[in-house]
Amino acid sequence: MVVIINPGSGPVPEATEANATANTAVFVLDLGARGLAVADAARRPEADYGDGRYAFMLTMADGRTIEIQMPGLPVDQVRYVDSERQDIWDFPRLYVDGGSWVWKFALDVCEPDDEDDDR
Numbered sequence: 001m002v003v004i005i006n007p008g009s010g011p012v013p014e015a016t017e018a019n020a021t022a023n024t025a026v027f028v029l030d031l032g033a034r035g036l037a038v039a040d041a042a043r044r045p046e047a048d049y050g051d052g053r054y055a056f057m058l059t060m061a062d063g064r065t066i067e068i069q070m071p072g073l074p075v076d077q078v079r080y081v082d083s084e085r086q087d088i089w090d091f092p093r094l095y096v097d098g099g100s101w102v103w104k105f106a107l108d109v110c111e112p113d114d115e116d117d118d119r
Contacts, residue, residue: 008093009100012052015072017043020054023070023078027094028058030081030107037061053095058110066110069095079103 021043028038040059044067047055053069060066071078071092080091080102093100096109 008089008091008102010051010092012071012073012092015052015054017054017072019074019078020056020070020072023072023075024056024068026075026079027068027070027103027106030103031058031110034107034111036110049095052092060110060112062112064112067095067097068106 024041028041031038037060038058039061040057042057042059044055044057047057047067047069049055049069052073053071056068056070058066058068071094073092077090078092078094080086080088081104083104088102091102093102094106095101096106099109101109
């Protein structure tokens with residue numbers, strides 16, 4: 001028996017920083033479409049995981065910061081948003097503040113929660 005936990009969380013071969021940067025720009029647009037404004041998206045090379053994911057610190061308009069480890073493949077190979085047309089097994093995971101998520105759920109994780117209201 002083979003057990004697979006968190007498919008897509010392993011290394012991302014053939015990744016590039018340029019793709020990760022472009023992907024992060026699209027991710028920021030997707031957050032904006034949900035009403036989550038990003039004030040800044042800064043590249044943080046010192047925080048890279050080193051497995052084909054590249055670190056970015058998103059500073060949200062509400063003051064929260066979120067670390068994203070973005071896979072460096074072309075966006076169409078990373079942006080999983082449609083379970084009807086895309087196979088989740090084909091997409092690498094992003095890491096959001098240390099947790100691994102495919103794109104559509106990574107967007108959900110960036111939503112503020114009740115604890116954010118306690119600042």
